[in-house]
Amino acid sequence: xxxxxxxxSATWDAEQSWxxxxxxxxxxxxxxxxxxxxxxxxxxxxxxxxGLRGRGGAGFPTGMKWGFLxxxxxxxxxxxxxxxxxxxxxxxxxxxxxxxxxxxVEGVAITSYAIGCNHAFIYVRGEVTHxxxxxxxxxxxxxxxxxxxxxxxxxxFDLDVTVHAGAGAYICGEETALLDSLEGRRGQPRLKPPFxxxxxxxxxxxxxxxxxxxxxxxxxxxxxxxxxxxxxxxRSKGMGLFSLSGHVERPGQYEAPLGITLRELLEMAGxxxxxxxxxFWTPGGSSTPIFTDEHLDTPLDYESVGAAGSMLGTRAxxxxxxxxxxxxxxxxxxxxxKHESCGxxxxxxxxxxxxxxxxxxxxxxxGVDADIQQLLDTCESILGRAFCALxxxxxxxxxxxxxxxxxxFEQHITDGACPFDHSASALFEVTESxxxxxxxxx
Amino acid sequence: MTYDADTxxxxxxxxxxxxxxxxxxxxxxxxxxxxxxxxxxxxxxDGIAFCADAVDLTSAEVxxxxxxxxxxxxxxxxxxxxGVCTTALCxxxxxxxxxxQLSDKCGVGHDETTADGKISLERIExxxxxxxxxxxxxxxxxxxxxxxxxxxxVVDDILExxxxxxxxxxxxxxxxxxxxxxxxxxxxxKVDEDQGVxxxxxxxxxxxxxxxxxxxx
Numbered sequence: 001x002x003x004x005x006x007x008x009s010a011t012w013d014a015e016q017s018w019x020x021x022x023x024x025x026x027x028x029x030x031x032x033x034x035x036x037x038x039x040x041x042x043x044x045x046x047x048x049x050x051g052l053r054g055r056g057g058a059g060f061p062t063g064m065k066w067g068f069l070x071x072x073x074x075x076x077x078x079x080x081x082x083x084x085x086x087x088x089x090x091x092x093x094x095x096x097x098x099x100x101x102x103x104x105v106e107g108v109a110i111t112s113y114a115i116g117c118n119h120a121f122i123y124v125r126g127e128v129t130h131x132x133x134x135x136x137x138x139x140x141x142x143x144x145x146x147x148x149x150x151x152x153x154x155x156x157f158d159l160d161v162t163v164h165a166g167a168g169a170y171i172c173g174e175e176t177a178l179l180d181s182l183e184g185r186r187g188q189p190r191l192k193p194p195f196x197x198x199x200x201x202x203x204x205x206x207x208x209x210x211x212x213x214x215x216x217x218x219x220x221x222x223x224x225x226x227x228x229x230x231x232x233x234x235r236s237k238g239m240g241l242f243s244l245s246g247h248v249e250r251p252g253q254y255e256a257p258l259g260i261t262l263r264e265l266l267e268m269a270g271x272x273x274x275x276x277x278x279x280f281w282t283p284g285g286s287s288t289p290i291f292t293d294e295h296l297d298t299p300l301d302y303e304s305v306g307a308a309g310s311m312l313g314t315r316a317x318x319x320x321x322x323x324x325x326x327x328x329x330x331x332x333x334x335x336x337x338k339h340e341s342c343g344x345x346x347x348x349x350x351x352x353x354x355x356x357x358x359x360x361x362x363x364x365x366x367g368v369d370a371d372i373q374q375l376l377d378t379c380e381s382i383l384g385r386a387f388c389a390l391x392x393x394x395x396x397x398x399x400x401x402x403x404x405x406x407x408x409f410e411q412h413i414t415d416g417a418c419p420f421d422h423s424a425s426a427l428f429e430v431t432e433s434x435x436x437x438x439x440x441x442x
Numbered sequence: 443m444t445y446d447a448d449t450x451x452x453x454x455x456x457x458x459x460x461x462x463x464x465x466x467x468x469x470x471x472x473x474x475x476x477x478x479x480x481x482x483x484x485x486x487x488d489g490i491a492f493c494a495d496a497v498d499l500t501s502a503e504v505x506x507x508x509x510x511x512x513x514x515x516x517x518x519x520x521x522x523x524x525g526v527c528t529t530a531l532c533x534x535x536x537x538x539x540x541x542x543q544l545s546d547k548c549g550v551g552h553d554e555t556t557a558d559g560k561i562s563l564e565r566i567e568x569x570x571x572x573x574x575x576x577x578x579x580x581x582x583x584x585x586x587x588x589x590x591x592x593x594x595x596v597v598d599d600i601l602e603x604x605x606x607x608x609x610x611x612x613x614x615x616x617x618x619x620x621x622x623x624x625x626x627x628x629x630x631x632k633v634d635e636d637q638g639v640x641x642x643x644x645x646x647x648x649x650x651x652x653x654x655x656x657x658x659x
Contacts, residue, residue, distance in 0.1 A: 003650070003653070003655040003656075004646050004649055004650040004653075004655050005650075005655070005656075006646065006647050006650050006655075009644075009646060009647050010647070012639060012643060012644055012647055013639060013644050013647055013648075016634065016636075017639075018633075018634075019634075076465070085570045086567070086568060086570065087568070088529050088530060088531065088567075088568040088572070089531060089568070089572050090568075090570060090572070091570045091571050091572045091573050091574075093570070094570040094571065095643045098610065098643075099639060099643065119465060125570070126476070126511075126513050126582070126625050127513065127525075127566070127569055127579065127582045128569070128570070128582060128584075129581065129582040129583055129611070129616075129621055129624055129625065130583060130584070130608075130610065130611040130612065130632075130633075132624060132625060133612075133624060133629065133630070133632060133633040134633060136627065136629050136633070137629065137633040137634075140629075162463045162464065163627070164463075164469075164472070164473070164627075165472070165473065165476065165625045165626075165627070166472065166511070166513075167472055167475065167476070167511035167512070167513040167514055167625075168511050168512035168513035168514075169510065169511050169512065170567065170568075181472065182469060183466065183468055183469055184468035184469050184470065184471030184472060184497065184507065185468075185507060186506060186507055186510040187510060187511075202465065202466050242646075243572065243573055244573065245531055245572035245573045245575055246531055246534075246535065246572075246575070247535075250641075250642075250645050251572075251573040251574075251575075251642050251645075252573045252641065252642030252643060252644070252645035252646060253573065253642065253643055253644075253645065253646050253647075254645070254646035254649070255646055255647075255650075256646075268646070268649050269645070286530065316572070318530075318531050318572065320534065324534055328533075328534070329530045329531075329534060330530075332528070332529060332530035332533050332534075333529070333530045336529050336530070336567055336568070339567060340567065342510075422534075422538070423539070425534045425535070426534075426535060426536035426539055427535045427536050427575075427576065427587075427589075428536055428539075428589040428590070430536075430539055
């Protein structure tokens with residue numbers, strides 16, 4: 001049995017855990033003071049040695065990303081925190097910022113010092129008012145305590161932090177779209193290269209990191225590389241938040257070493273709802289190919305999940321039991337991608353539209369035999385041909401669900417109807433009278 | 443622009459503060475659009491002209507940005523924005539049924555506002571609270587673990603003029619305009635209000651404490 005390892009979540013149950021005073025009582029800002037006495041190159045090296053990989057989904061080594069910045073030319077360089085958490089299933093950064101925003105602010109200060117940044121930005125999605133309040137206060141309190149601002153703790157290092165609210169667009173989680181949005185434009189991805197490290201915000205060298213990645217930095221500096229690498233697997237080091245949602249008895253945040261399995265997590269979460277059978281799940285959000293009960297023992301690390309045909313993504317474990325219609329779920333995810341496609345490139349803009357049309361037809365019992373092959377062909381036309389990862393991600397759930405549940409798609413077509421009772425998947429009793437109304441609406 | 447002198451003076455003062463946060467003025471556009479919604483309740487023609495003037499763009503350029511983002515409304519919004527998550531997971535857990543009942547109750551569909559201007563209803567996409575599914579947002583505050591009955595009660599309270607309280611958030615939901623002022627980056631003094639940390643947020647920590655697990659061995 002793998003033990004849980006609360007690090008980022010360790011203070012979430014403290015009284016007023018979001019306040020600076022609470023954070024400092026638990027050792028907060030010790031790491032910043034230590035970092036300010038270190039050589040900048042040593043901080044970057046420590047993060048490289050820790051093996052910390054981006055926690056926002058792509059899993060790119062964080063220290064290496066910092067190392068890509070060109071040598072200092074005297075002009076500004078920026079740190080931008082991606083707090084635009086919007087990938088379906090992903091719900092780890094929001095509780096982190098709500099309950100412990102100071103760990104993020106401390107991480108921002110250390111990272112900015114290491115990379116030579118004097119103005120950092122936290123781009124938080126706009127649809128979470130209370131999170132934005134907590135972040136604004138965290139930054140204000142950090143300024144008042146001298147953790148931010150001019151000549152931080154007498155080090156000569158200056159840092160301003162701006163908390164910026166987005167306005168509702170999943171695509172802004174893509175790092176270059178986020179930068180365009182932060183520059184006051186429509187949030188559409190940029191052509192790479194140049195990568196943000198060379199020409200990012202205002203065409204200056206920029207590091208874009210996820211909330212959880214930056215929040216992991218203070219602990220690495222404070223407790224050391226060896227402590228961090230003692231957790232996790234050979235190539236997936238450290239701890240991470242695993243977010244269980246869906247048909248489990250106790251959904252929520254489980255902070256564990258990378259490499260824990262769903263079987264272990266499910267046991268801690270009290271098993272499946274009402275003892276029902278697991279049908280399918282996502283290891284890392286809706287953009288990662290689905291898994292089934294065959295994958296209960298797959299170690300949830302970057303390599304093992306990849307080898308099993310999916311991606312660790314954001315460790316957003318959306319769990320569906322046997323009552324769930326996979327065609328319904330996949331159709332709804334596809335509608336999400338259609339809604340969120342920015343429209344910049346044809347494969348994604350047109351592809352997600354047509355995928356939605358076909359899937360809705362199949363789900364509604366009006367599909368034809370050729371539809372399944374048409375779905376796979378359309379996915380093939382998008383995958384690898386879209387401008388950014390949104391288009392690729394849109395195909396994952398379709399291809400993988402047809403791989404594992406092809407007969408269920410076929411059944412919708414041959415029966416001319418969905419074989420499932422949707423009310424059985426709901427967490428509350430859906431009464432007969434409401435079901436009748438639902439049919440009348442359909 | 444048809445703003446009266448006092449409104450315009452306040453807008454200019456706030457815009458200056460927003461512009462001061464960024465090294466390049468155009469970056470202020472998103473918060474400025476939130477600011478305009480805090481005054482007009484939507485991105486009005488006046489608001490577009492005001493933003494264009496503030497960041498030195500044409501009104502066409504400002505409109506192009508405003509229409510990209512779902513939080514910017516093109517028609518006067520209700521006092522309360524009620525969003526039901528109907529992305530896959532919440533929809534399956536009951537979001538579809540909650541949506542259906544709320545839509546019936548309010549007599550409006552997606553992106554429509556009740557005749558009394560109280561509620562704008564929206565089918566929203568994933569709001570990063572999946573461990574609390576099914577989720578509803580009112581003026582972008584969390585209403586977790588919804589059932590049709592609970593959701594209907596919230597809507598009833600709004601329609602009858604009573605305060606509503608989120609499950610994670612402040613003691614009462616602010617109006618749409620007040621909320622937009624916060625999103626423009628102006629603190630409203632509610633930051634320390636709290637309804638207690640939700641069970642899903644703490645569930646892993648609780649297990650670890652019960653088992654005596656520590657993060658390092």
